[in-house]
Amino acid sequence: xxxxxxxxxxxxxxxxxxxxxxxxxxxxxxxxxxxxxxxxxxxxxxxxxxxxxxxxxxxxxxxxxxxxxxxxxxxxxxxxxxxxxxxxxxxxxxxxxxxxxxxxxxxxxxxxxxxxxxxxxxxxxxxxxxxxxxxxxxxxxxxxxxxxxxxxxxxxxxxxxxxxxxxxxxxxxxxxxxxxxxxxxxxxxxxxxxxxxxxxxxxxxxxxxxxxxxxxxxxxxxxxxxxxxxxxxxxxxxxxxxxxxxxxxxxxxxxxxxxxxxxxxxxxxxxxxxxxxxxxxxxxxxxxxxxxxxxxxxxxxxxxxxxxxx
Amino acid sequence: xxxxxxxxxxxxxxxxxxxxxxxxxxxxxxxxxxxxxxxxxxxxxxxxxxxxxxxxxxxxxxxxxxxxxxxxxxxxxxxxxxxxxxxxxxxxxxxxxxxxxxxxxxxxxxxxxxxxxxxxxxxxxxxxxxxxxxxxxxxxxxxxxxxxxxxxxxxxxxxxxxxxxxxxxxxxxxxxxxxxxxxxxxxxxxxxxxxxxxxxxxxxxxxxxxxxxxxxxxxxxxxxxxxxxxxxxxxxxxxxxxxxxxxxxxxxxxxxxxxxxxxxxx
Numbered sequence: 001x002x003x004x005x006x007x008x009x010x011x012x013x014x015x016x017x018x019x020x021x022x023x024x025x026x027x028x029x030x031x032x033x034x035x036x037x038x039x040x041x042x043x044x045x046x047x048x049x050x051x052x053x054x055x056x057x058x059x060x061x062x063x064x065x066x067x068x069x070x071x072x073x074x075x076x077x078x079x080x081x082x083x084x085x086x087x088x089x090x091x092x093x094x095x096x097x098x099x100x101x102x103x104x105x106x107x108x109x110x111x112x113x114x115x116x117x118x119x120x121x122x123x124x125x126x127x128x129x130x131x132x133x134x135x136x137x138x139x140x141x142x143x144x145x146x147x148x149x150x151x152x153x154x155x156x157x158x159x160x161x162x163x164x165x166x167x168x169x170x171x172x173x174x175x176x177x178x179x180x181x182x183x184x185x186x187x188x189x190x191x192x193x194x195x196x197x198x199x200x201x202x203x204x205x206x207x208x209x210x211x212x213x214x215x216x217x218x219x220x221x222x223x224x225x226x227x228x229x230x231x232x233x234x235x236x237x238x239x240x241x242x243x244x245x246x247x248x249x250x251x252x253x254x255x256x257x258x259x260x261x262x263x264x265x266x267x268x269x270x271x272x273x274x275x276x277x278x279x280x281x282x283x284x285x286x287x288x289x290x291x292x293x294x295x296x297x298x299x300x301x302x303x304x305x306x307x308x309x310x
Numbered sequence: 311x312x313x314x315x316x317x318x319x320x321x322x323x324x325x326x327x328x329x330x331x332x333x334x335x336x337x338x339x340x341x342x343x344x345x346x347x348x349x350x351x352x353x354x355x356x357x358x359x360x361x362x363x364x365x366x367x368x369x370x371x372x373x374x375x376x377x378x379x380x381x382x383x384x385x386x387x388x389x390x391x392x393x394x395x396x397x398x399x400x401x402x403x404x405x406x407x408x409x410x411x412x413x414x415x416x417x418x419x420x421x422x423x424x425x426x427x428x429x430x431x432x433x434x435x436x437x438x439x440x441x442x443x444x445x446x447x448x449x450x451x452x453x454x455x456x457x458x459x460x461x462x463x464x465x466x467x468x469x470x471x472x473x474x475x476x477x478x479x480x481x482x483x484x485x486x487x488x489x490x491x492x493x494x495x496x497x498x499x500x501x502x503x504x505x506x507x508x509x510x511x512x513x514x515x516x517x518x519x520x521x522x523x524x525x526x527x528x529x530x531x532x533x534x535x536x537x538x539x540x541x542x543x544x545x546x547x548x549x550x551x552x553x554x555x556x557x558x559x560x561x562x563x564x565x566x567x568x569x570x571x572x573x574x575x576x
Contacts, residue, residue, distance in 0.1 A: 033542035059556045067535045067543035069360045081542045083556035276536045277359040
């Protein structure tokens with residue numbers, strides 16, 4: 001009997017030498033460090049947990065209201081509140097030690113030195129499989145997005161991080177630029193091992209009855225299904241421009257959405273704002289993606305990457 | 311904590327824009343609900359992805375919830391349109407709730423203002439069952455005294471205030487306490503205060519409690535995204551560095567919504 005057709009597809013993907021059991025990650029900032037969503041999903045089933053951004057010292061973040069719903073999405077201006085790298089290592093990283101999933105730590109800072117300090121601290125942490133450098137948060141006044149909107153600055157900070165990083169480095173790009181391909185090339189030129197995109201799109205909401213900004217920060221980052229077509233387009237453009245792997249995200253709400261990002265050129269994907277809608281979503285996307293591959297007779301998830309026709 | 315699909319038993323407007331929604335949990339779900347906890351209700355429209363945080367009025371049974379909420383924005387208006395037999399997805403039970411054990415046996419003032427009234431009903435019942443002497447002070451906008459009859463069965467004493475003066479004392483919950491004191495020549499006795507309502511009311515209640523050196527617990531609300539402590543959207547400024555966040559912010563959805571009044575900056 002020929003069983004080859006019913007063989008379950010190989011879900012593993014490899015990014016910068018790190019093999020993930022499947023291409024489904026969490027998007028930074030939407031999943032904490034996994035503790036909260038561990039009540040809903042088995043973290044062992046995820047390709048990677050990407051943690052909320054961590055800085056050298058605790059950050060208080062922005063005033064409230066920090067979140068608002070908009071049509072098909074949401075705005076947030078959390079402002080990268082985080083407990084700082086010491087608590088992160090002692091508590092969050094220790095928590096993840098018990099799980100069989102890849103750990104990608106998202107790193108943020110106000111200055112280049114602050115990023116470097118966190119990267120250096122993490123160099124000795126064997127539980128950290130990769131670093132994702134947040135040069136794209138729209139909600140922090142200094143640093144963050146400023147590093148991600150100018151190609152020369154992006155290239156330079158990537159170089160400096162690469163010099164001291166012990167783990168592969170993913171540069172997380174902002175969509176708030178004119179030419180995403182140029183930014184992708186700048187990260188690659190700086191030595192990035194991979195890029196991830198998109199971070200949120202800067203947006204705004206005004207309450208017309210009270211005539212006030214809904215968010216205390218006035219502007220916020222738009223995420224959710226509303227941004228998916230923009231994200232898919234940018235993943236495609238970025239993946240055409242570079243040879244390093246691309247991790248795609250922006251409004252993924254289903255396995256089909258994940259497949260769409262991979263067809264556009266992503267080697268892996270991240271589920272973000274829609275975790276808030278469905279706390280079980282990450283596992284559903286893993287299962288659904290496997291079913292998608294079977295349905296289409298595709299042997300491995302890796303074969304989906306860039307396989308859009310035309 | 312889980313997200314599950316519930317079936318609407320009833321959904322009725324009990325005062326202008328105030329809805330009484332009763333939900334049947336699925337057979338596999340049995341919730342242990344503490345008074346003061348809340349749920350996230352998901353509008354069915356695909357364009358609305360976030361849950362609406364709504365306090366639990368009472369857990370009628372371990373598989374049956376009563377929620378009383380105000381239909382303000384488009385999401386809650388959609389939820390107000392639910393009909394018996396229809397389904398709605400619910401995330402819960404969320405938050406810490408009140409510490410009934412600590413308040414048991416004492417004299418407890420429950421102050422509810424507007425849409426802060428409903429969660430006080432479940433608390434009144436639990437406290438009365440725990441041998442507390444409950445005085446419920448309810449502040450309404452107008453003469454539509456929703457849940458008043460339920461409170462009269464659940465609490466030893468009920469005081470009513472109406473902003474428009476149509477029934478009870480004209481004013482707010484503190485005006486009702488002041489008038490009660492004038493009428494009886496002594497202050498309404500209390501060992502502790504629990505309150506839920508708009509921020510100006512909570513600030514005034516905190517002052518009232520501090521002047522009398524009474525323990526005071528208040529229930530806060532904020533715009534939320536995840537509801538489970540992951541997104542850090544719904545924080546409140548705290549007096550001291552918070553044990554989880556390591557900054558002076560606590561998550562209302564997780565460390566709250568009930569806080570000791572002196573611990574938060576409102």
